Amino acid sequence: MPNFDALEPAALRDPYSVKWNHYPDGVLPLWVADMDFPIAEEIKKAVLARLEFGVGYPFMGGDPRLLSAIIAQQEDYGLHGLEPQHLMLVSSVVPGLYASIQGLTAVGDEVITQTPIYPPFLTSVRDHGRVALENPMVVRDGRFEIDFEHLETLVSPKTKVLMICNPQNPTGRVFERAELEKLADFVLRHNLLVVTDELHAMLRLEGEHIPFASLSPEIAQRTITLTGPCKAFNTAGFGGGVMISHNTELLAQIQKATKGLMGHPNILSMEMWRVGLEECGTWLEQTLDYLRANRDFLSTWLEQHLPEVTCIPAEGTYLAWLDFNKFPFGSEVHKFLLEEAKVGLNDGPPYGALYQGWLRINFATSRAILTEALERIERCIRARVD
Ligand SMILES: Cc1ncc(COP(=O)(O)O)c(C=O)c1O
Structure with missing residues (x-):
């Protein structure tokens, strides 16, 4: 069983990762749709074997x-x-x-x-x-x-x-x-x-x-x-x-x-x-189990800590579409969370004309990174609005 709990931000910030290098150091990037999990061993082995044979x-x-x-x-x-x-x-x-x-x-x-x-x-x-x-x-x-x-x-x-x-x-x-x-x-x-x-x-x-x-x-x-x-x-x-x-x-x-x-x-x-x-059927099933648990964790956590944020649990993907419009941040929400909470999400407007104040979060990461990101968001929002 892959250990998805053991992800380290320092190791994830490898130089090829746009997800982990797009935003400044110290930002937790829960945006572009890559999972932070390592790929299946079967795929690693097959690609290495292919390189041995040649790539004409x-x-x-x-x-x-x-x-x-x-x-x-x-x-x-x-x-x-x-x-x-x-x-x-x-x-x-x-x-x-x-x-x-x-x-x-x-x-x-x-x-x-x-x-x-x-x-x-x-x-x-x-x-x-x-x-x-x-x-x-x-x-x-x-x-x-x-x-x-x-x-x-x-x-x-x-x-x-x-x-x-x-x-x-x-x-x-x-x-x-x-x-x-x-x-x-x-x-x-x-x-x-x-x-x-x-x-x-x-x-x-x-x-x-x-x-x-x-x-x-x-x-x-x-x-x-x-x-x-x-x-x-x-x-x-x-x-x-x-x-x-x-x-x-x-x-x-x-x-x-x-x-x-x-x-x-x-x-x-x-x-x-x-x-x-x-x-890779088994790897995928294990990954889906982890994602399901993260999806449930995310919606329960938001209900308990930030009930103003609407989160409708996803039936597929590892993305959630969050509505922050109950807060007075308007179009600034993405910038505010990036600069003050140090959490990088996807801003809503590129997803359609109506989506100012919405953000997309990628929950395909370890439970610890997800929790840390949510706690940072909560601290910043409460400091601003309470
Ligand atoms: C629905 C959808 N289509 C296409 C893509 C991108 O696919 P590709 O990297 O194969 O171009 C994504 C990436 O997140 C996606 O979510």
């Missing part, structure tokens, strides 16, 4: 063993009928988001997504002259839900794509079948294409992962699914991702729009991903 050009379409492992994983989730030609490896998931938008839309087209949302969902649309329409989620019965009424008001003849993130970063929602079916109905009625980022699918703390493309053959024909190894196995520095679609014409359209720009698969990333899928 791989098959451009990807290692067939990796493609089989990805197809088997999707089968387990209930997405059937995939073959290697339905998979296009990409350098990582964000380039896959950008490529999908470029291939499937034209300048001026509209793309809808639920907010708050991982910022590249908005930038991949806006950076290239498309229009991102935000459908803010609503809190009902203590959880973030899709506002289907508002969704309908956003559509125009220029709307071409619905982007989905499931499990959702930053709210941690794992969408249920009924919610996804309502989205599928919306997509069919308005003749939209779908880009669904399911990168966090293996990081479920509750619930079942339902691939959007599995809802029906008609939906599969209009969906691009993106996923990769980096969230579950904590290997963001390796990169790696895949674009999946039963509709090879959509993949060809994307390939044409990005011809020559996407590079070729990275052999070490393919190897670690394959071994992750084939051999």
Whole structure:
């Protein structure tokens, strides 16, 4: 069993870690979505062994063993009928988001997504002259839900794509079948294409992962699914991702729009991903147990010590989306906590227009580091407002 309790900030601040070096020394960084935990021994061993063999050009379409492992994983989730030609490896998931938008839309087209949302969902649309329409989620019965009424008001003849993130970063929602079916109905009625980022699918703390493309053959024909190894196995520095679609014409359209720009698969990333899928089930279960306990600890701690902060426990991911708007800090909350509490979180506004006063916290760290960060936040806030 890995000892996730024994993390030392000094050791975590290795020179390659943006998470631990972005903010000044002394700040506890609970922001970018890396886990502070060491990677699985199986992955270390496999990557070292690969280096012994050599790292020449791989098959451009990807290692067939990796493609089989990805197809088997999707089968387990209930997405059937995939073959290697339905998979296009990409350098990582964000380039896959950008490529999908470029291939499937034209300048001026509209793309809808639920907010708050991982910022590249908005930038991949806006950076290239498309229009991102935000459908803010609503809190009902203590959880973030899709506002289907508002969704309908956003559509125009220029709307071409619905982007989905499931499990959702930053709210941690794992969408249920009924919610996804309502989205599928919306997509069919308005003749939209779908880009669904399911990168966090293996990081479920509750619930079942339902691939959007599995809802029906008609939906599969209009969906691009993106996923990769980096969230579950904590290997963001390796990169790696895949674009999946039963509709090879959509993949060809994307390939044409990005011809020559996407590079070729990275052999070490393919190897670690394959071994992750084939051999790291136990490591992942142990990691999920630790994350579940941290998630519960975080929400209980906030209820007891800072009940003004709204925290809806995540069903997936290791992120929580916290509302500090009951305090009078407004847009200063991120800066205030960074400079005075010495805790670095993600500020809300990049996640959508409505999210001033919200912060994203990454709870994939040791219980001791999480506790220290929360205590620092509490001390500073109480000193300011009490
Ligand atoms: C939903 C989502 N998509 C994509 C990414 C980034 O993926 P990659 O590093 O493979 O580009 C992240 C990173 O946190 C994410 O949360």
